[in-house]
Amino acid sequence: MVIMLMKPGDAGKGTDAADPFSFSPEPTLEDIRRLHAEFAAERDWDQFHQPRNLLLALVGEVGELAELFQWKPDEEPGPQAWPPKERAALQEELSDVLIYLVALASRCRVDLPQAVLSKMDTNRRRYPAHLSRGSSRKYTDLPHGSTSEDQTVGTADLACESTGQAST
Numbered sequence: 001m002v003i004m005l006m007k008p009g010d011a012g013k014g015t016d017a018a019d020p021f022s023f024s025p026e027p028t029l030e031d032i033r034r035l036h037a038e039f040a041a042e043r044d045w046d047q048f049h050q051p052r053n054l055l056l057a058l059v060g061e062v063g064e065l066a067e068l069f070q071w072k073p074d075e076e077p078g079p080q081a082w083p084p085k086e087r088a089a090l091q092e093e094l095s096d097v098l099i100y101l102v103a104l105a106s107r108c109r110v111d112l113p114q115a116v117l118s119k120m121d122t123n124r125r126r127y128p129a130h131l132s133r134g135s136s137r138k139y140t141d142l143p144h145g146s147t148s149e150d151q152t153v154g155t156a157d158l159a160c161e162s163t164g165q166a167s168t
Contacts (some may be wrong), residue, residue, distance in 0.1 A: 020166055032102045040103075051107050058100035065093040 027035065039044055059062035068090055069079075079090055105112045135142070 029102055032099065036099050036103050042081050049103060049107060051104060054100055054107055056102040058097060058104060061093060061096040061100055065090075065097055068093060144155070 003140065040049060045155045068086065078085070083092065105115075127142070131144065134138070
């Protein structure tokens with residue numbers, strides 16, 4: 001089996017962390033869902049693909065992916081400079097994670113592309129650029145808080161709710 005790490009004609013492109021990277025347009029998430037569904041159906045594995053089992057398989061694959069990074073230095077260029085055998089393992093583990101994630105979303109009837117759009121909208125509200133640029137703080141810890149729908153209720157607010165008084 002041959003593993004293509006780059007498309008023909010792309011040699012040298014996108015390997016530097018400063019170079020822009022983009023995914024190929026195909027396969028789509030729907031293509032991946034369909035391919036995996038066909039693969040599982042051909043083997044009568046749907047019986048084993050309940051949400052809990054898919055989640056545990058996903059967690060296992062994330063663990064295998066984490067092993068590839070364990071004990072490696074954090075300096076650049078990072079995984080882009082790994083030897084071909086390690087790059088191939090990285091590609092396989094990332095693929096396993098994606099396949100199980102798509103299968104889990106399908107089994108749970110979550111439309112991932114739409115869920116991503118919704119989540120990015122939520123993140124834009126929670127992390128306004130002018131408050132979060134260059135910061136790793138959680139949205140609840142950003143200056144001036146976040147949008148009212150995303151604020152958590154503090155203990156002072158709970159005490160005020162029980163007495164019917166507003167906090168200042």
